[in-house]
Amino acid sequence: MKYETRKKAFILLAxxxxxxxxxxxxxEGSAFGEVCFNTGMTGYEEIFTDPSYHGQIxxxxxxxIGNYGISHEEIESEGIKISGLVVRNFSxxxxxxxxxxxxxxxxxKNNLLAISxxxxxxxxxxxxENGAMxxxxxxxxxxxxxxxKQLADFPKMDGLELASKVSTTEPYFYGNENAKYKISALDLGIKKNILRRLAERDCYVKVFPYNSSFSDLxxxxxxxxxxxxGPGDPQPLKGAIEVVKTILNKELPMFGICLGHQxxxxxxxxxxYKMHNGHRGINHPVMNLLTGKGEITSQNHGFAINREEAEANPDIEITHIHLNDNTAAGIRMKNKPAFSVQYHPEASPGPHDASYLFDQFIDNIEKYKTQTV
Incomplete structure (x- = not known):
């Protein structure tokens, strides 16, 4: 398309x-959402199809952007999840x-408005400097x-529940039904690469809708x-929080990522709390406090947990911190087989420094089985 024939466009902030x-x-037309930025040099296809980005420009x-095209093997969900796209140069x-x-x-194909x-x-x-808006x-x-006027009336991300917009409506299975382990996954906006990482570790996964009960799982x-x-503010997800409470009360093996961490x-x-900007990119430095090793991680979140409250909780141990701002990037229960991280160990896109966390989940399952025999 010739530059001269392209329509004028703009991005208007709140x-x-x-x-x-x-x-x-x-x-043509208009698209609304919370504006955010991702610092990754590659991985645009995975970013656009990540359900955690639902509702965001x-x-x-x-x-x-666009110089290496699209591959169906790199799609993280069924279609594009972002609300709109802003780039410097579009290929x-x-x-x-x-x-x-x-x-x-x-x-x-996905009817997405983009401007360059x-x-x-x-x-x-x-x-x-001015924060996400x-x-x-x-x-x-x-x-x-x-x-x-329309933008002034558009719902703010703070307090907004969005998991229901991206979760499956019916349970489905992923992996080999004869696998060694069976995993119940609560879908708040799950990425396909998480399912791939579990299947690689001999797991057969049943994925449940966001509003499923513990009995369902x-x-x-x-x-x-x-x-x-998943996307949105974690606090409105009362049902999911109750599911996690029940899992903890029964002392069952559990692993949470991103919204699952929250x-x-x-x-x-x-x-x-809602962060000033959040963390979005594939080069975020994290320190594993248990090993003393640094990790380069893939991150995508606009909310974080209160570190001071986590440190004061006698049942919680902070396992990872984000080295850019010292926010809590990982926690675990001291006396129960449950842990979580704020970042994305499955990557896609991003480095694989944190893939060991899936192995840690399997180790917890094996230890639990041994203790309950």
Whole structure:
């Protein structure tokens, strides 16, 4: 597509700030969401299809997006989950032989509005300094005042329950039914690569909707319980918190990732809060306090648990901290086989430094089996 034929577009932030650009492809209109940015240099396809990003307008800090196309093997859920996309340079042509098609085709198929030619460096600096906020991207350049009114009424992420928007509506199975271990997974917005990592460790997984009860999960007669990642504010998920409380009361093996990490904290009376910007990228440094080793991790979250409350809780041990801001990045129960991390050990995209956590989950299951024989 020639640059001259592309429509003018812009991103309007909730505080009235505007950054201008051009529309990607032929799609027109407006898209609302909370604006955030991801610092990963690769992995845009996995980011766009990660259910944890539901309701967010993604700003890519990498200067070129779309240059290696799309591969169906790298999709993390059924379709795109972000609300809109903002980039510096959009690549209409791709060069990876293994790609199944272009990013433009993928966006069109998923009816996603995207804009390019935005000064994303200036935009990211502005968001970083002023905090995450709602925004709208649009090609309606003559309708800015009306969009400002609509943006003012758009729901804020703080207090917003979104797991119901991305969770499965019916239970389903993943892996080999003859596997050694059976896992019940509560789907708050689960990524496919989490299921792949469990299946690689000889697990047969039954995935349950976000509003399932403990009795539902128990009906699979699992060896362990998994609480998934997901979007939105963790505090409204009262049902999931009660499920985790029951798992803890029965002292069953449990592993939580991201939103699942926050569920474990809330189940122990540890509060959560909305961060100024959150952590989103594939190069976040984490310190494992148990081993003294550093890890480079993949992260995507806008909420965090209260570290001071976690440190004061006699039943909780902080196992990992984020080295950029010292937030709690991992916790475990001192006397129960339950633990969680705020980041994504399954990666996709990202490094595999933390994949050992899935092995730790299996080790906990084996120890539990030994103790209960």
């Amino acid at each position: 505080d009235g700030t505007i950054f201008y650009g051009k529309a990607v492809g032929n799609k 993604m700003v890519a800090t990498s200067a070129h 209409y042509h791709y060069s990876r032989p293994a790609a199944d098609g272009s990013l433009e085709e993928f966006l069109d 030619d935005v000064d994303t460096r200036a935009l990211v600096i502005y968001i970083r 709602n925004a709208v991207i649009s090609t309606e350049v003559d309708n800015i005042q009306e969009l400002k 128990k009906s699979f007669n699992p060896d362990g319980y998994f609480i998934s990642n 569920m474990l904290a809330l189940a122990n009376g540890i509060s959560t």
